[in-house]
Amino acid sequence: MGKEVGDQLKAEQIICECRRMKGPVLIHKGSHRAQRYVLDGLPAVAIVSKKWQLNE
Secondary structure, rough: OOOOOOOOOOOOOOEEEEEEEEEEEEEEOOOEEEEEEEOOOOOOEEEEEEOOOOOO
16 A cells, blocks of 8 residues: 555655655645655655544
8 A cells, every 4th residue: 555656655744764855845835835845765655643633
């Protein structure tokens, strides 16, 4: 899981470890602005540190 091209990791908070970072690039998410970074590593690793919770 999370090792193929196009896989996504969704969480409220994600920690990333990498050797090199490109960015930030400003992107638009609906009416909000966000930033995108490209992380390079051997391998680059992303860790969920806070699970996504919906307020219902």
